Amino acid sequence: MSKLFRSFKNFNRKFHCRETQPPDQKQGKDFIPISNNLEQNRLALKTVLGDSPDIIFRDVKIGKSGIQALIVYIDGLTDTDSIADNVLKSLTFEARYIELADLKQLTIDTIKEHVLTMSEAREEKSFQKLLSYILSGDTVIFVQGLEAAIAVSARNGSVHRNVSEPVTEAVIRGPREGFIENYRLNTAMIRRKLKSPKLRYKELTIGSITQTTVCVAYLDGIADKALVGEVKERLMRIKIDGILESGYIEEFIQDAPFSPFPTVQNTERPDVVAAALLEGRVAVLTDGTPVAMLVPATFTQFLQSSEDYYQTFIFASFIRMLRFLSFFMALFLPSLYIAVTTFHQEMLPSALALSFAAARQGVPFPAFVEALIMEVAFEILREAGLRLPRPVGQAVSIVGALVIGEASVRASIVSPAMVIIVSATAIASFTIPGFVFGLSVRLLRFPIMVLSASLGFFGLMMGGFILFVHMASLRSFGVPYLAPIAPANWPGQQDVFIRAPWWAMIRRPLDTGHQDPVRTGRGQKPENPQNKTGR
Amino acid sequence: MEKGKISVWQAGILTLTHPLGTGLFVLPAFAINWAREDAWLIEILVTVPGLVIVFAVMKLGLMFPGQTIVQYSETILGKYFGKLVGLMFVYYFFGIGSIILFQMSSFLSAIVMPETRAIYFIVITGIVILYTVNYGLEVIARLTVWFFPIIVGSLLLIVFLSYKDMNLDHLRPFLADGLKPVLMGSLAPYGWRGTIIVMAMLIPYVNQPQKIKAPFLFALIGMGLLFELNTVSDLAVFGPFEGGRISLPTVHLVKLINVADFIQHIESIMVLIWVGAVYTMSTVWFYCSVLGLAQVLNLKTSRPLLMPMMIVYIAIAYTNYSNYPEFVDFAQRAWPPYAFLHQLLIPVFLLTFAFIRGQGVRQTGPKGKGD
Numbered sequence: 001m002s003k004l005f006r007s008f009k010n011f012n013r014k015f016h017c018r019e020t021q022p023p024d025q026k027q028g029k030d031f032i033p034i035s036n037n038l039e040q041n042r043l044a045l046k047t048v049l050g051d052s053p054d055i056i057f058r059d060v061k062i063g064k065s066g067i068q069a070l071i072v073y074i075d076g077l078t079d080t081d082s083i084a085d086n087v088l089k090s091l092t093f094e095a096r097y098i099e100l101a102d103l104k105q106l107t108i109d110t111i112k113e114h115v116l117t118m119s120e121a122r123e124e125k126s127f128q129k130l131l132s133y134i135l136s137g138d139t140v141i142f143v144q145g146l147e148a149a150i151a152v153s154a155r156n157g158s159v160h161r162n163v164s165e166p167v168t169e170a171v172i173r174g175p176r177e178g179f180i181e182n183y184r185l186n187t188a189m190i191r192r193k194l195k196s197p198k199l200r201y202k203e204l205t206i207g208s209i210t211q212t213t214v215c216v217a218y219l220d221g222i223a224d225k226a227l228v229g230e231v232k233e234r235l236m237r238i239k240i241d242g243i244l245e246s247g248y249i250e251e252f253i254q255d256a257p258f259s260p261f262p263t264v265q266n267t268e269r270p271d272v273v274a275a276a277l278l279e280g281r282v283a284v285l286t287d288g289t290p291v292a293m294l295v296p297a298t299f300t301q302f303l304q305s306s307e308d309y310y311q312t313f314i315f316a317s318f319i320r321m322l323r324f325l326s327f328f329m330a331l332f333l334p335s336l337y338i339a340v341t342t343f344h345q346e347m348l349p350s351a352l353a354l355s356f357a358a359a360r361q362g363v364p365f366p367a368f369v370e371a372l373i374m375e376v377a378f379e380i381l382r383e384a385g386l387r388l389p390r391p392v393g394q395a396v397s398i399v400g401a402l403v404i405g406e407a408s409v410r411a412s413i414v415s416p417a418m419v420i421i422v423s424a425t426a427i428a429s430f431t432i433p434g435f436v437f438g439l440s441v442r443l444l445r446f447p448i449m450v451l452s453a454s455l456g457f458f459g460l461m462m463g464g465f466i467l468f469v470h471m472a473s474l475r476s477f478g479v480p481y482l483a484p485i486a487p488a489n490w491p492g493q494q495d496v497f498i499r500a501p502w503w504a505m506i507r508r509p510l511d512t513g514h515q516d517p518v519r520t521g522r523g524q525k526p527e528n529p530q531n532k533t534g535r
Numbered sequence: 536m537e538k539g540k541i542s543v544w545q546a547g548i549l550t551l552t553h554p555l556g557t558g559l560f561v562l563p564a565f566a567i568n569w570a571r572e573d574a575w576l577i578e579i580l581v582t583v584p585g586l587v588i589v590f591a592v593m594k595l596g597l598m599f600p601g602q603t604i605v606q607y608s609e610t611i612l613g614k615y616f617g618k619l620v621g622l623m624f625v626y627y628f629f630g631i632g633s634i635i636l637f638q639m640s641s642f643l644s645a646i647v648m649p650e651t652r653a654i655y656f657i658v659i660t661g662i663v664i665l666y667t668v669n670y671g672l673e674v675i676a677r678l679t680v681w682f683f684p685i686i687v688g689s690l691l692l693i694v695f696l697s698y699k700d701m702n703l704d705h706l707r708p709f710l711a712d713g714l715k716p717v718l719m720g721s722l723a724p725y726g727w728r729g730t731i732i733v734m735a736m737l738i739p740y741v742n743q744p745q746k747i748k749a750p751f752l753f754a755l756i757g758m759g760l761l762f763e764l765n766t767v768s769d770l771a772v773f774g775p776f777e778g779g780r781i782s783l784p785t786v787h788l789v790k791l792i793n794v795a796d797f798i799q800h801i802e803s804i805m806v807l808i809w810v811g812a813v814y815t816m817s818t819v820w821f822y823c824s825v826l827g828l829a830q831v832l833n834l835k836t837s838r839p840l841l842m843p844m845m846i847v848y849i850a851i852a853y854t855n856y857s858n859y860p861e862f863v864d865f866a867q868r869a870w871p872p873y874a875f876l877h878q879l880l881i882p883v884f885l886l887t888f889a890f891i892r893g894q895g896v897r898q899t900g901p902k903g904k905g906d
Contacts, residue, residue, distance in 0.1 A: 331882050343648060346800050456648055457807050458656065465678075465814065469663075472677040473670040486677035487545060 014410035032127040038070050038144040045072060048131060055134075060088060061396070063095030066146040067106055077137030082154040086117045087139065108148045111141070112239075120153040132211065160185065166268035168435055171307040178268045183213055183287035189270040190217060192395075194277060198222065204235055206249070210242040213287040217273070222275065222280045222508070222516045227477055231282050231295060246286040246293050253284075253295070256474050260440040263476035274307045280513035282477075296477035296512065298483065300496050302434030304328060308499050316497035324497060326428035330441045331467075333428065334371045335452035337421045337458050341367045343456030362412040368453035370414050374422040376446065377404050382426075479511040501525075537826060537837075539673035541829070545805075547732065547750020549679040551757045553819045554730040555686050556812030557638050560783050562724055563769040565867060568779035569720025572706055574770050577721040578728075578763040584879055585728045585755045591882040592731065596738035596893030604735035604882070605827040611889045618831055620881060625827040627722045627877045628733075629848065632820030636660060636852035639813040641859045646806045648785055654853055659769055660814055661849040665841060672740050675822055679815050688843055689808050690761060694768045696792045700831065701771035722871035729878030730760060730816075731785045734824040782863065821848060 042057060042058050049055050058071040069091060075084065095115050108123045124130050125148045130140050137155040163185070166178030179186045187201055202216045212236060218228050221455035234253040243249060246266070254263045267273060268290045273283045276294045284293040294301075303323045308316040341360070345353050363370060381400040385393045405423075408414050425445070432438040444467065451459035474481035484492025491507055503524040507517045541549075566574035592604075599607035605624055609617030640653040667675060710717070731754060738744050742873050769784040772791070778784050786802055793799040798807060825844055829837035856862045 161892050345881070347803050349797050349799065455651070455655070455659065457803060458643060458648065458810070459808050460660075461811055462659055465663050465811065466666060468681070469667045469670060469674055469676060472674045480673075480677075482677065486681055487673070488677075488680055 026345070033125050033147060034127050034130065034142070034149060036145050036147045038068055038142055039144050041149075042070055044127065045131070045134075049134075054128070058088070060091050060280070062106065062111075062143070063089050065095075065106070070142040072134055072142070073139040074134060074137060076514055077156055078139055079154045079156045082118075083139055086154070087141065087152060088498055090115050090117050091141075106143065106146070108143075108146060108150060111143065112150060116141075116152060118152040118154060120149045122153075122343070123148050125149075135211065139401060149493065163189075165307055169267065169269050169272070169433070171305070171310070173310045174307050175269070175271050177270060179270060179285075179290035179292060181288055181290055183215065183285060183374065184293070186270070186285055187215060187217070190273055190277070190283075193270060193274040194219070199277070201226075202232060204232070205327055206235065206238050206240070207243040208239075208241050211242065214243070214244040215285040215287075217243065217277060217283040217285060218438070219277045219280070222278070222410075222513060223282055224280065224512065224515055227280075227512070229281055229325070230477055235284070241346050242284065243288075246284065246291045247288045249286060250293055255476055259474060260285065260443055261299070261474060261481065262302070262434070262436040262440065263295075263297055263474060263481065265294040265301055265434065266291050266436060267294060268292070269306055275306065275309065280515060296479040298476060298479055298511075299471060299482050302437035303432065305433040305497075309502075313499050313501040321497055326431040327441065330425055330429035330432065330438075331445060332448065332460065332464070333425045334375060334421055334445060335448045335463070337418070338367045338371055338449060339452040339456045339460050342453065359415040359417040362413070363415045365414075366453075367418070370418050371422070371449060372446075374404070374414055374418055375425075375449070379442065403418055483511050484509070508511060537672050537740050540740055541676040541737070542673055543741050543743055543746050545598075545676040545680055546737055546741045546747065547754045548683050549676050549737070550731055550751070551754035552679045552683045552686065552812065553733070554727045554758065555682075555761060556809050556814070556816050557635055558685075558727040558758075558762055558811055559690065559765050559785055559812075560642060561638070561863075561866065562727060563766045563784045564779065564863075565723045565783055566766050567773075567775060567784070568867075570717045571775035571779065572770070573709065573712075573713070573717050574720070574778075575706055575763065576677075576710075576717050576726050578759050578766060580685065580717065580721045581725045581728045582755065582759050584725055584875075585731065585759070588729055588731055588879055588882060589751050589755050592651050592735045592738070592888045593747055595743065595886055595889070595895075596735065596744055596747065598690040598889060600744060600896060601739045603737075603739055603827065603829045603830060604732075604847055604885075608885055609823050611745055611885050611892070611894055613877065620885075621695045621827060621831040623881070624877065625824050625831060627873075628736075628820045628824035628827060628883070632817050632824060633848045633851040634855060635813060635817040635820060636664075636848065637856055638809055638862060640852070641862065642783070642806060642810055643857065643894065645808075646783070646906060647803050655847055657852050660817070661845055661852070663814065664818045664821055664848075665845045667818050668825060668841060669838075672737070672822065675815070675818055679819070682815055684811050685808060686812050687761065690765060693789055693792070693805065694764060695869075696794060696798075697768060697772060697788050700788075700791055701768060701770050702774075705771050705774045706767070717869070722875075723867050724762070725871050726763070726866070726870050726874035728755070729874055732822050732878045733819055735882065736826060748829070752824055764805075782859065821845070824842065831899070855892055 013018070035044070039269075043054075046059075054075045056071075056073055056075050058073075060069050060071060061067065064071050069085060071083070071091075092110075094117075111122050112123065122133075124140075125132070130149055130151060133151040134140050138151045138153050141150045141152065143149070160180055160182040163177045164181055165176040169178070177189065179189065191199060196219070198220045200218055200220050204214045204216070205211050206214050216228065216231055216235065231253070235249065238249065238252045240248065240252075250262075250264045250266075251257065256263055265276075273292050273294065277283060282295055284295070286292075305319075308320060311319075340347060341356060348356065360367070365373070377400075381396065381404070384396050385400075388396060405419055409416050409419060429438055429441055432441060448460060448463040448467075451463040453459075455462070468486075470481050472480070474485050480487060483489070484496060489510055492510055494505050495509065502520065503526070505522050507513070508519050508524060510517075513519070561572070566577045570577055575745055595604070595607060595749070599610060602610065605621035608620040608624075611617065612620060636657055637653075640656040643656045644651060644653050667678065731751070734747075734751065734754075738747060741747060765785060769778050769788055772778075773781065773784055781787050786806060789802040789805045790800070792801060821844070825837050825840050828840055834840070856865070
């Protein structure tokens with residue numbers, strides 16, 4: 001950024017007549033005013049932008065007056081139809097209806113107010129500002145003899161994909177819309193769900209070259225001001241040339257960079273963002289990616305799906321508990337199998353122990369090596385299926401199922417019991433709604449397997465302790481990672497292992513929503529009307 | 536030094552949970568061995584000195600706000616005697632903590648993995664303890680609070696599943712041999728009940744020390760109830776003679792469990808869960824000793840002490856006792872005076888001394904009186 005400005009300054013010294021106007025006090029010291037000479041402006045722009053062919057310079061004469069104007073925009077970023085209709089046509093034809101006398105004293109205001117038929121037009125004197133407007137797709141009109149220019153916003157809105165259901169977060173019941181790459185539409189999707197003056201967006205620009213818009217969204221009065229300030233401060237600290245995806249930002253703002261556990265939640269769903277904002281959390285939207293980030297993110301949130309809140313609470317609670325179970329299965333099941341078959345055979349009922357032993361008959365490896373082979377093979381398969389084009393991906397899964405599931409058992413390389421364990425683990429890990437969290441579970445399975453292969457249940461338990469202590473020590477933007485499980489708080493339990501019915505979830509989560517704790521009116525439990533009146 | 540704050544109930548549950556691990560294993564054998572069919576009286580009896588220590592520690596904690604027992608003993612007794620008492624407590628926490636670590640390794644090598652040498656258990660647990668203490672009191676409290684329902688649940692499950700083997704006639708006759716065996720038998724169990732002394736190190740880090748009374752009493756009574764339940768079920772199943780002979784009666788109780796030929800031989804799991812509790816106990820005591828030593832030496836941070844102290848801790852745990860019976864001998868004969876000194880006499884003495892010399896913040900009494 002600063003390099004670019006230095007070149008401006010040098011350039012400015014050569015071409016620009018400095019004495020025209022003292023720079024505005026407000027604009028800061030990097031302020032470079034534009035010239036009142038059209039040709040100088042054109043030259044300046046061409047020097048800075050390097051004469052790229054996609055930058056269009058269009059000369060027009062305003063009305064009958066013959067005053068020259070220069071329209072600059074970037075082809076492709078700008079809606080050329082709209083420019084032709086509302087700028088070119090207005091400047092050339094419709095300006096004729098204005099009295100000549102007015103045109104002689106043509107000002108930016110007259111153009112803005114009488115000529116242009118665009119909804120958004122801004123007057124601007126700073127060269128840098130105008131340059132950044134052009135680069136982000138606005139159209140800038142320079143007028144001969146005026147020391148200001150007009151930036152009109154006619155960005156090409158049609159170049160984005162349609163709103164579709166997010167692939168990673170599918171639901172049975174719930175809205176089918178997901179974020180898209182266009183950031184402005186994403187904010188609109190959230191605004192459509194939260195029609196409240198409390199919804200605030202604060203924009204920042206990060207990335208010296210990409211100039212990516214990053215937006216902090218929160219509900220004023222519900223989100224903790226300190227939290228919002230902290231998020232903004234962490235975002236402002238980022239100094240990088242480019243932000244192409246929110247993952248870039250995530251690695252800068254997360255609390256525990258070396259932890260396998262994510263402390264920032266990702267989502268593609270506007271309803272998830274809206275729900276998080278209602279809980280007093282803060283969302284960070286990034287231009288150019290459909291993935292929004294939510295902070296603070298705690299352990300329990302990665303095991304919650306948006307659908308939990310749309311389904312009946314009894315069913316949702318059942319699913320919740322199932323998810324906790326499958327979280328533990330995905331993390332510990334292979335290790336448990338290794339520990340039991342290697343160290344603690346006496347724990348199994350005799351019949352089961354016998355059938356395990358029979359299944360392992362002829363397998364040349366110890367259970368740990370067997371498990372390692374299978375787990376690694378499965379991870380490779382999963383990755384292969386993910387990267388390949390969809391039709392080929394299916395072939396991979398068939399090959400994987402046949403080769404790994406069937407042939408390797410026939411060849412006595414692995415035992416059938418191990419195939420069951422590995423596939424059960426895999427299926428369990430698929431039930432974790434937070435994809436990033438699933439990744440960390442996949443990763444952590446291996447060290448725990450090593451521990452339990454060397455020390456049996458004791459190693460497994462020590463691995464579990466280290467994991468628990470690590471998670472209990474983490475914080476995400478000041479909120480303990482395991483809250484409300486540890487430190488345990490009673491009101492928080494309404495939304496952890498069970499999902500309480502909406503009429504019973506009176507309060508927002510304590511850690512984030514303490515500014516405005518009550519969210520549901522009391523006494524709304526549906527009752528039989530006869531009981532209510534007659535008694 | 537410690538920067539985190541824990542809530543009063545976290546502190547209460549920590550105090551209640553941490554001695555359960557070793558207590559559930561060891562205590563019934565001690566109690567039944569001494570008092571035979573009156574073993575169930577012991578836990579009721581030790582509540583009396585328990586109440587005294589609770590009162591003393593709570594009063595001292597409120598009289599010297601923001602100070603641990605190591606710090607206020609220096610305020611009360613002056614620099615040299617105070618530091619001596621502080622060091623005594625540091626050594627007490629340190630020594631008993633490492634004995635707890637030894638107990639854990641001996642449970643494991645006795646019941647779960649007889650072929651693995653104890654040093655592996657000790658060193659690995661030592662490393663995990665180091666890792667835990669590194670994160671400070673908040674994490675330790677969260678850990679123990681999570682152990683509380685697990686241990687209580689497992690105990691209740693055991694009692695429920697072994698109910699069919701119980702014979703409550705084993706609890707009679709009442710005081711057939713007089714009161715003396717019961718009194719003698721309650722000396723060692725007081726060692727466990729008196730672990731409430733760790734609260735003397737933790738009160739300054741509790742967010743509302745003035746509300747400590749209820750969790751404190753909850754810890755005292757709750758601990759008593761759980762030990763009582765454990766002792767009574769062991770006594771009722773094994774009887775006064777066999778129950779005294781077995782060194783770990785609760786483990787044998789678990790071995791008897793068999794539900795539909797499917798839930799059987801669960802002693803490995805149960806032992807491991809309780810061994811986990813022993814690990815939390817050793818963590819708490821190691822934490823207290825590190826914190827105490829840092830305060831005796833007036834250090835700004837206790838972090839540099841962690842590593843060297845853990846090395847000594849592991850060494851003591853490994854070399855102090857050559858086998859489990861040696862530990863049992865220590866716990867029954869040497870520990871009671873040691874425990875009574877640190878867990879009853881010194882705090883009461885400190886309280887009396889402070890009261891006589893008129894030190895500390897005085898409260899005007901219960902809420903009604905002053906403002």
